[in-house]
Amino acid sequence: MSDLAGWGNYPRIPTEQLVPARAEAIAPLLAGRSGLVARGQGRAYGDAAVGMATTLTSSRLNRMRRFDPASGELTVEAGVTIADILATYVPRGFFLKVVPGTKFVSIGGAIAADVHGKNHHRDGGFGDHVIALRLMLPNGEIVTCSRHANAELFHATVGGMGLTGIIVEATLVLMPIETGWLVQETHVAEDLDAAMAALERTAAHTYSVAWIDCLARGRALGRSLIYAADHASAADKDRFAPARDAFPPQRRAGPSMPAFMPSFVLNPLAVRGFNALYFRRGARQALTPQLVHWDPYFFPLDTIGHWNRIYGPRGFLQHQCVIPAANARRVLAEILDRVARRGSASFLAVLKQIGDSHGLMSFPLRGYTLAMDFPIQDSLFGFLDELDAIVTAAGGRLYLAKDARQSRATFAAGYAGLDGLRDIRRCIGATDKLVSHLSARLGI
Amino acid sequence: MTVSKSVLVIGGSSDIGHATALRYAERSWQVALAARDTITAQRNADDIKARTGNDVAVHALDILETDRLAAFVDDLPALPDTVISVVGELGDQARAERDIAHAAMVMRTNFEAPSLLLGLFANAFAARGSGTIVGVSSVAGDRGRGSNYVYGAAKAGFSQFLSGLRNRMALTGKVRVVTVKPGFVRTRMTAHLKLPAPLTVTPARVAADIYAAAEESPRDVIYVGRRFWLVMTIIGLIPEALFKRLKL
Numbered sequence: 001m002s003d004l005a006g007w008g009n010y011p012r013i014p015t016e017q018l019v020p021a022r023a024e025a026i027a028p029l030l031a032g033r034s035g036l037v038a039r040g041q042g043r044a045y046g047d048a049a050v051g052m053a054t055t056l057t058s059s060r061l062n063r064m065r066r067f068d069p070a071s072g073e074l075t076v077e078a079g080v081t082i083a084d085i086l087a088t089y090v091p092r093g094f095f096l097k098v099v100p101g102t103k104f105v106s107i108g109g110a111i112a113a114d115v116h117g118k119n120h121h122r123d124g125g126f127g128d129h130v131i132a133l134r135l136m137l138p139n140g141e142i143v144t145c146s147r148h149a150n151a152e153l154f155h156a157t158v159g160g161m162g163l164t165g166i167i168v169e170a171t172l173v174l175m176p177i178e179t180g181w182l183v184q185e186t187h188v189a190e191d192l193d194a195a196m197a198a199l200e201r202t203a204a205h206t207y208s209v210a211w212i213d214c215l216a217r218g219r220a221l222g223r224s225l226i227y228a229a230d231h232a233s234a235a236d237k238d239r240f241a242p243a244r245d246a247f248p249p250q251r252r253a254g255p256s257m258p259a260f261m262p263s264f265v266l267n268p269l270a271v272r273g274f275n276a277l278y279f280r281r282g283a284r285q286a287l288t289p290q291l292v293h294w295d296p297y298f299f300p301l302d303t304i305g306h307w308n309r310i311y312g313p314r315g316f317l318q319h320q321c322v323i324p325a326a327n328a329r330r331v332l333a334e335i336l337d338r339v340a341r342r343g344s345a346s347f348l349a350v351l352k353q354i355g356d357s358h359g360l361m362s363f364p365l366r367g368y369t370l371a372m373d374f375p376i377q378d379s380l381f382g383f384l385d386e387l388d389a390i391v392t393a394a395g396g397r398l399y400l401a402k403d404a405r406q407s408r409a410t411f412a413a414g415y416a417g418l419d420g421l422r423d424i425r426r427c428i429g430a431t432d433k434l435v436s437h438l439s440a441r442l443g444i
Numbered sequence: 445m446t447v448s449k450s451v452l453v454i455g456g457s458s459d460i461g462h463a464t465a466l467r468y469a470e471r472s473w474q475v476a477l478a479a480r481d482t483i484t485a486q487r488n489a490d491d492i493k494a495r496t497g498n499d500v501a502v503h504a505l506d507i508l509e510t511d512r513l514a515a516f517v518d519d520l521p522a523l524p525d526t527v528i529s530v531v532g533e534l535g536d537q538a539r540a541e542r543d544i545a546h547a548a549m550v551m552r553t554n555f556e557a558p559s560l561l562l563g564l565f566a567n568a569f570a571a572r573g574s575g576t577i578v579g580v581s582s583v584a585g586d587r588g589r590g591s592n593y594v595y596g597a598a599k600a601g602f603s604q605f606l607s608g609l610r611n612r613m614a615l616t617g618k619v620r621v622v623t624v625k626p627g628f629v630r631t632r633m634t635a636h637l638k639l640p641a642p643l644t645v646t647p648a649r650v651a652a653d654i655y656a657a658a659e660e661s662p663r664d665v666i667y668v669g670r671r672f673w674l675v676m677t678i679i680g681l682i683p684e685a686l687f688k689r690l691k692l
Contacts, residue, residue, distance in 0.1 A: 022487065023631050060632070063462075063487050064494035074494070088495050 004055055007308050008045040009315030010376055010404055013437055016054040022408060023061060023168040024075065026139035028055075030166075030433070037436035038105025038166045041081060044113060045318050045405025047437035056166065058108050064088075065169065065291050072174040073131065078167045080109030085174075087250045090294060094174035095231070097129040101350075103299045108167040113401035114362040116369075117298075118207035118229075120354040127158030127359050134169040138433035139317035142168060156417075156424045159359030161400050163434050163444060179234045180247040180294045181232040182207070183240070192222025192333055196368070199353050202228035202319075210351040211282070213275045214372060216270065217340040221333065224351065225282035225436045230290060240291035251295040256305030260313040268343050311375045319384055320363075320399040321391040322354060328368045331394040335370065335387055342383060344374055360417035360424075362397040370401070381405060388409035400438065418444065450474040450522065454507065454561060455530035457484035459631035460580065462491065463651035464528060469496040471655070476501040476524065478516075493690055501635045507557040508549075517564045527565045527656060528578040529558040533595075534633050540594040543619040547594050559605040566609055569619040570582035576620045577613075579606045580650075582628045583667065586676045610664060622658050623665040626650050627672035645669055 005012040020026045025040045030036065033053030041059070049055065056081030072094060076085070083103040085096060092230045100115040114127040118308040123129075132146035135157055145154035147221060157164045157431075184379075187202065189195035195210050202208040205228040235257060301307050308316070332351070339349075348374045357364040373378050388410045391398065397414025398406050412418055421444060425431045438444075451468045455461040456477025469475045469492045479485035482504050489500035509617035517523075521662065562577050569575025584592055585599030603623055610621035627682055628644040650668050657666045667673035682690070 019635060022484070060635075063491040065490055067494040067497075069497070076494075092497075176667070 004039075004042075004050050005315070006042060006404065006414045008046045008317055008404060009311070009313070010317065010401075011047055011437070012315075013047065015051050017052060017057060019057045021060050022088065023134075023136070023142070026056065026136055026166060026168065027377045029056065030136070030138065030140050034433050035435045035437070037434055038078075038112075038162045039107060040079060040109030040112075041104050043102055043105045043109065045402045047441065048113070048400060049109070050437045052435040052437060052440055058106055061108075061168065067174075069094075072176065073171055073363060074174050075169060075171040076084055076107055077169055078111075079106050081106055082110065083250070086294070088417055089174055090177075090180045091247045091249060093176055093178075093247060094178075095294070097123055097175050097341065099298050100126070101299065103295075107170050108162075111158055111167055111170060112160060113399075114357060114359045114364075115401065116354060116357075116364055118209040118227075119351060120352070120364055122206060122355075124355065125159075125357050125359070127357075127361060127362065129173050131173060133157065133171070133247070136168050137165045138429045143345070152204060153424065153428075156360045156421055159357065159362035160421065161361065161438065161444075162436065163421065163439050164428065164430060165434070171194045176434070177231050177249050178234045178246070179232045179237040180235050180295060181241075181244070182229040182292045182297045183232045183236050183289050184227055184292045184297065185287060185289045186288045187228065188227040188280050188283045189222070189224040189226055192224075192336065193329070195222050195224035195226060195351065196329060196332075197225070198226040199351070199368075201355060202226060206230045208352065209258045210304055211278075212336070212349040212351050212370075213279055213341070214336065214339050214349040215272050217337075218252055221340060222336050223279065224243060225228040225279065228290055229292070229297065237291065237433060240289075244291075248293055248295075251293065251303065253305060254303040257307055257309040259264050260309045260311075262312060269436060273279060285295040288362050311373070314376040316373050316375045317380065317384065317404055318371055318373050318402040319387060320402045321387070322363060322365045322369045322399070323367050323394050323396040324365055325367040325393065327394040331390060331396070332368060332370060334390055338383075338387065338390075340374060344377075344380070344383075349373075360420055361400070361415055363397065363401070365396070367396070369399075371399075374399060403438065407443070408441075408443050448472050448474050449525040450476070450530065451526040452476045452503075452506065452520070452524040453528050453530065454478045454558070455489060455532070455580075456502065458530055458532070458633070459468050459647040460626070460629060460650050461485075461528075462488040463531045463647035464530060464654050465489075465500065465653040466492050466495065467648075467655045468526075469498045469500065471659075472498070473526075474498070476503060478503040478505040480504070480506045492517070507561060508552055510552075510557055510560050513557075513561050513564055515562075517568060520621055523568055523572060523575075525574070526576040526578065527562065528654065528658070529581070530564055531558045532580065532599075532633065534592070535592060535595055542559060543670065550594050550603075552597045554618060555601040555605070559602055560637070563609065566613060566619060566621070570616055573618045575618075576622065576658050576681045577602075577606075577609070577626060577684040578622045578654060580624045580654070581606065581628065583625050585625070587679055591692060607665075620658075621656075622663065624650070624654050624657060624668065625666065625672075625676075625681045626668040627675070629668070641669060643675070644670070666685070675678075 034055040037051040039049035059078035061077040208228040210224040354364040457479035533553035540547035581603040582599040584596040613619040628639040
């Protein structure tokens with residue numbers, strides 16, 4: 001038994017940790033155990049990948065199985081990471097259809113959380129590009145699931161937070177790219193209306209996302225930088241940087257945060273200063289297209305190892321909600337206003353448009369998603385409960401991959417698929433067998 | 445058209461064997477794996493094929509069946525340009541102190557069997573007039589420590605065998621022998637151990653160093669990680685009278 005936490009370092013919970021060397025080694029571990037859940041790279045922020053009794057880490061299920069360059073179909077074991085796939089296949093001219101904000105996630109985790117990227121409004125979630133997966137059921141049997149075979153199980157597993165079985169293998173589609181570069185343009189929005197208008201205007205681009213200055217108040221509430229980008233064609237690359245390699249390798253890891261920062265580092269004044277500088281820097285680049293390397297473009301924070309430590313030893317929470325499009329303007333303004341008035345230090349706040357999703361428990365809904373980080377303080381929990389009430393009233397919900405504290409009522413109100421998931425779990429014998437701290441907390 | 449060179453990795457089911465084979469495949473070598481556990485070796489071969497597009501052959505080999513080693517070498521479809529042994533078995537020191545069969549297995553796996561096999565390749569390479577032999581030994585062979593001297597002694601024997609083989613081959617000038625001494629490596633063999641993070645390397649790092657030493661430099665003996673060379677040099681300098689009282 002040792003303590004385990006998610007990326008937010010909250011909560012830390014003791015659990016038995018097992019690291020099977022290959023898929024065949026899992027079934028004997030399942031026999032005679034209950035209260036178990038699979039874990040990938042531990043990048044879910046809260047308690048989703050900490051088992052009630054036992055946590056099965058997939059880090060050694062890291063072999064690729066086969067790749068067909070003609071179709072782009074790639075089959076990998078569940079512990080293979082997005083970083084590994086991109087490092088291997090970008091030089092061969094392929095990219096994943098959907099990548100989240102960090103490349104240090106496993107494919108099993110990406111499917112279980114049905115992660116989304118900056119192109120969800122156009123291309124859907126990670127699960128939409130999974131052709132098939134091999135799932136070990138609680139009884140140790142491995143079944144193949146796809147949209148055609150065991151379809152119900154497939155839809156419950158995409159976004160199912162590991163509660164329908166242990167994903168051991170998955171087949172995805174990679175897309176061909178002409179270069180490993182992106183052409184990015186930056187738009188400045190002086191307030192929330194302008195930010196939402198800019199996101200709508202840039203929705204024709206493959207990728208679009210807004211960084212919001214959460215400390216801006218009053219008339220500047222919601223002031224943002226909107227980044228829109230597309231994969232650069234060979235001609236684009238030659239126009240901007242003829243001498244550069246068409247398929248640049250992944251960037252070398254940068255410095256790592258050596259230890260937890262003391263909590264005073266992230267005081268509101270420092271964050272206000274950071275945000276002001278960041279905003280000015282972005283504004284200078286406005287509307288001048290830039291050629292950006294795929295690695296820093298998609299994964300800017302990955303260059304700083306253990307960046308989560310900046311929030312100190314108590315950890316942090318990320319609040320990520322989705323608000324259906326119809327109510328989005330008013331509800332987002334209310335949330336941002338409360339956050340700004342609280343003055344709490346959230347220097348990572350991201351707003352984007354997302355579309356509908358297809359997993360039974362997938363997070364996205366057609367509308368806007370807002371994600372904000374908060375260092376843990378005693379007063380934070382009550383404050384987030386207030387935000388949850390606003391989200392629920394607007395017909396929205398919270399992202400389970402980020403969650404460490406929402407109430408059962410908030411969860412049940414947001415996820416209509418809950419009863420269906422419970423039925424499937426009963427049917428396959430997962431109810432007591434596959435239990436994470438998240439599933440126990442939310443009564444799944 | 446250039447014909448690519450070929451490498452045979454003995455111990456192809458292991459993590460270091462996998463990483464080493466991948467390194468060679470990424471540089472367009474023809475790769476073959478030999479292993480007793482052919483299912484795991486095939487998993488590694490499939491991985492390398494998916495990553496690089498190159499086919500990887502898998503040969504069944506139980507290295508402890510030493511009377512069949514000569515036939516194994518003779519039956520290979522082609523003699524490789526480079527042969528690499530990453531065969532190793534850490535064993536359980538406490539058990540090895542009580543259980544002669546276990547101690548013998550550790551000694552045979554780390555010393556006797558890989559030495560005999562590489563000796564056969566040396567003869568075949570010498571007859572052909574070219575070849576590179578890489579033996580992955582261990583820093584544990586540099587000095588016997590109470591906590592793992594059965595493994596360490598076997599690795600010491602293997603290191604000395606490679607040293608002598610190198611000396612013999614150098615006089616003919618055609619065949620290279622390279623000794624690789626990793627320290628702590630995060631692999632299946634060490635998965636159950638708590639290793640000191642600053643001194644622990646990945647299999648990919650070992651693989652990169654093996655490739656660099658065997659194919660890109662004239663070096664004879666390398667430590668994986670300069671820090672470990674320093675650590676082992678210091679350990680080597682401690683007088684025996686003092687060393688025997690240390691808990692290492």
